[in-house]
Amino acid sequence: MIRLAAFKIERFVGTWKLVSFETRTEDGTVSYPFGKNALGYIMYSIDGYMSVALLPKKRRKFKTQDILGGTIEDKVAAAESFISYFGRYKVRGKKVIHLVEISFFPNWVGVDQERSFRFDENKLILSAKPMLINGKSQSVNLIWEKI
Numbered sequence: 001m002i003r004l005a006a007f008k009i010e011r012f013v014g015t016w017k018l019v020s021f022e023t024r025t026e027d028g029t030v031s032y033p034f035g036k037n038a039l040g041y042i043m044y045s046i047d048g049y050m051s052v053a054l055l056p057k058k059r060r061k062f063k064t065q066d067i068l069g070g071t072i073e074d075k076v077a078a079a080e081s082f083i084s085y086f087g088r089y090k091v092r093g094k095k096v097i098h099l100v101e102i103s104f105f106p107n108w109v110g111v112d113q114e115r116s117f118r119f120d121e122n123k124l125i126l127s128a129k130p131m132l133i134n135g136k137s138q139s140v141n142l143i144w145e146k147i
Helices: 002-012 072-079
Strands: 014-025 039-044 049-055 083-092 095-103 112-120 123-133 136-146
Touching: 002 083, 014 123, 039 136
Parallel strands: none
Antiparallel strands: 014 039, 014 136, 039 049, 049 083, 083 095, 095 112, 112 123, 123 136
């Protein structure tokens, strides 16, 4: 049993580049929240930590170089175009659980994010149960390629 768990964790370890980020409503409508060319990386370390960041290929730039500055419009546009969190992870059966310690979305801090997973050659496919996205219940599917 321990060997199997270690094997699964070893499959996750490394850096993965986003191939596809899509959501699906209950009626089957597919959308791409950050466009079909969204960018992102997810990293899993051997010591049990993970980090993820997702964003559209083109993001609006702030009108200032001040990292804590920007107009309200700049900040809203930035917030609407970025997802990121960090924490420990564990593998249980066919699920990987991200134990969120830091998140751009404050409501996720301290909340476990469970993802179903499968591997297909050098790809990792993660799926999340339906969650509220833009006011609609949607499931999330992400395809990552190992780099």
